[in-house]
Amino acid sequence: MIPAPLPRQFPDRAALIDHVRMISGDEGDASPITATDLNAALNALDPAGYGKTRNFLNGKVTRLSAYIRHGMVSLNHVRNLALARVSRKADAEKLVQELGWREFWRKVQAQHPDWIWTDVEAYKTGFTAADYTDDLPDDIAAAETGVAAIDDIITRLKTDGYLHNHLRMYLASYVVHWRQVKWQAGARFMLSHLIDADLASNNLSWQWIASTYSSKPYIFNLENMQKYCGSLITTSAQHNAPLDASYEELSARLFPHKQEF
Amino acid sequence: MTDLIWIHDECLRADHPVFTEGKGEAVFIWDKDYMNSMSMGFKQKVFIYEALTDLPVTIYQGSTPALLLELAQGGGITTAASPNPYLRDIMTALRARLELTTVEDEVFAHLSGTPDLRRFFRYWNKAKSSAMQPHGGTPDLFGDSFGRSS
Numbered sequence: 001m002i003p004a005p006l007p008r009q010f011p012d013r014a015a016l017i018d019h020v021r022m023i024s025g026d027e028g029d030a031s032p033i034t035a036t037d038l039n040a041a042l043n044a045l046d047p048a049g050y051g052k053t054r055n056f057l058n059g060k061v062t063r064l065s066a067y068i069r070h071g072m073v074s075l076n077h078v079r080n081l082a083l084a085r086v087s088r089k090a091d092a093e094k095l096v097q098e099l100g101w102r103e104f105w106r107k108v109q110a111q112h113p114d115w116i117w118t119d120v121e122a123y124k125t126g127f128t129a130a131d132y133t134d135d136l137p138d139d140i141a142a143a144e145t146g147v148a149a150i151d152d153i154i155t156r157l158k159t160d161g162y163l164h165n166h167l168r169m170y171l172a173s174y175v176v177h178w179r180q181v182k183w184q185a186g187a188r189f190m191l192s193h194l195i196d197a198d199l200a201s202n203n204l205s206w207q208w209i210a211s212t213y214s215s216k217p218y219i220f221n222l223e224n225m226q227k228y229c230g231s232l233i234t235t236s237a238q239h240n241a242p243l244d245a246s247y248e249e250l251s252a253r254l255f256p257h258k259q260e261f
Numbered sequence: 262m263t264d265l266i267w268i269h270d271e272c273l274r275a276d277h278p279v280f281t282e283g284k285g286e287a288v289f290i291w292d293k294d295y296m297n298s299m300s301m302g303f304k305q306k307v308f309i310y311e312a313l314t315d316l317p318v319t320i321y322q323g324s325t326p327a328l329l330l331e332l333a334q335g336g337g338i339t340t341a342a343s344p345n346p347y348l349r350d351i352m353t354a355l356r357a358r359l360e361l362t363t364v365e366d367e368v369f370a371h372l373s374g375t376p377d378l379r380r381f382f383r384y385w386n387k388a389k390s391s392a393m394q395p396h397g398g399t400p401d402l403f404g405d406s407f408g409r410s411s
C-alpha cells in the first residue's frame with residue numbers, strides 16, 4: 001500500500017527539526033547552516049580572496065559543500081560564477097581546482113566503487129592495516145582526547161556539522177596516525193556528523209591522509225595549526241603536547257618502522 | 262502505469278536537468294535503511310528535509326525500490342545519474358523491473374581520453390583547460406569523453 005505523503009510545510013524550522021527527529025528516530029540538534037542559505041553563500045563567493053586565504057580557518061572559503069553535495073548548485077554554476085567574478089582568469093584557478101577535487105573523487109568512485117570502503121593501496125607508514133584498531137576510541141567520539149585542539153575540532157564538527165578543510169585534515173591525521181585507528185572508523189564517524197557527508201569526498205580523503213591512496217601519510221604539527229588557526233581553536237603548547245614537535249621528530253615517533261621519509 | 266521522476270539526495274534543485282528531462286510526478290523516498298547505509302547523521306537529514314520543502318516533490322517514507330515500483334506500476338522512472346554505489350544498487354534493482362533513465366548534471370570539464378585516476382594531478386592536468394572555461398568550453402576541442410569513462 002502506498003503510504004500518505006510526508007508534510008512539506010511547517011510553521012517554523014523548529015517544527016521541521018522535530019518532524020525529522022520523529023521520522024528518523026534520531027536525537028540531536030540541527031546545524032546552524034541551513035538549506036536556505038545558498039544564495040547568501042553564492043553572493044559572498046570571492047574567488048581571488050579564496051585563492052589567497054583558503055588555508056586559514058578564517059579565510060574566504062565558500063561553505064558551499066553541503067549545497068554542492070546535494071546537487072542544490074552544480075559545479076558548473078559555481079565555476080561559471082567564479083570565472084565571472086575575477087578580472088584575471090588565473091585568480092579563479094585555485095577555487096576551480098578545488099571544485100575539481102570533488103569531480104575527481106566522484107570519477108574515482110564511479111570507476112572503483114570498492115575503493116569507498118577498502119584500502120586502495122597498502123599503508124606507507126611502516127605499519128600494515130592489521131596494526132590499526134578497527135573501532136573509534138570513545139574519547140575521540142566524545143571530544144575528550146585531552147589534546148585541546150583536537151577536542152575543539154571534534155566539538156565543532158558535532159555542533160556545526162561542518163569543518164574547514166584543514167580541520168578535517170588535522171582530525172583525520174590525528175585519528176589514523178596518532179591513535180593508530182583504521183581510516184574507515186574515522187571516516188564513518190565524520191560522515192555521521194557532517195551535513196555535507198559524501199562517501200567519495202570523505203572516504204577517499206581519509207585514504208589520502210592515511211596513505212592508502214597517496215604516496216605518504218599526511219601529518220601536521222602544532223606550529224602549522226598555530227599558523228592557520230591562530231586563536232580560533234586552542235593551540236597553546238601546554239594543552240597540545242602530543243602535537244608540539246618538529247616534523248622530523250613526529251615522523252620518527254609516529255612511524256618508527258618507516259624506512260625513508 | 263505512471264511515469265515518475267525519482268529525486269534522490271544528490272539532485273535537490275528545481276533546475277536540475279532531471280526535472281526538465283523527466284516526466285510525471287517528482288518523488289523523494291525518505292528511506293531509513295538507505296540513510297543508515299550512507300552513515301548519514303541527524304544534521305544532514307535535517308538539511309535534506311529543508312531542501313525538499315523548497316522543491317516540487319512529494320515525499321514518501323519507505324524502502325526506495327519497493328515504493329518506487331509500487332508508485333510507477335510499470336511506468337518509466339527518470340533520475341539523476343550518480344556514482345554512489347548505494348544509489349547504483351537501487352538503480353540496478355529498478356532496471357530489472359522497469360525502464361530507468363538517468364540524467365547527467367551539467368558538465369564541469371570535458372576530458373580527452375580516460376583520465377588516470379591514481380592521483381589527482383594526473384586527472385587535473387587533463388581537465389584544467391576545459392574546467393577553466395564557462396560551461397567547460399566546447400566539447401569538441403577536448404574530445405569529450407565525459408560520462409563515457411564512468
Ligand SMILES: Cc1cc2nc3c(=O)[nH]c(=O)nc-3n(C[C@H](O)[C@H](O)[C@H](O)COP(=O)(O)OP(=O)(O)OC[C@H]3O[C@@H](n4cnc5c(N)ncnc54)[C@H](O)[C@@H]3O)c2cc1C
Nearest residue numbers: 061062063064065098101102165168196197198201202205
Ligand atoms: C578527511 C576529509 C573528509 C572530507 N569529507 C568531505 C565530505 O564528506 N564532503 C565534502 O563535500 N567534502 C569533504 N572533504 C573535502 C573538503 O574538506 C570540503 O569539501 C570542504 O572543506 C568544504 O568546505 P567549503 O565548502 O568551504 O570548501 P571550499 O574550500 O570553499 O571549496 C569549494 C568547494 O570545492 C569542493 N572541494 C574543496 N576541497 C575539496 C576536497 N579536498 N575534496 C573534495 N571536494 C572539495 C567542495 O564541494 C567545496 O564546497 C573532506 C576532506 C577531508 C580532508
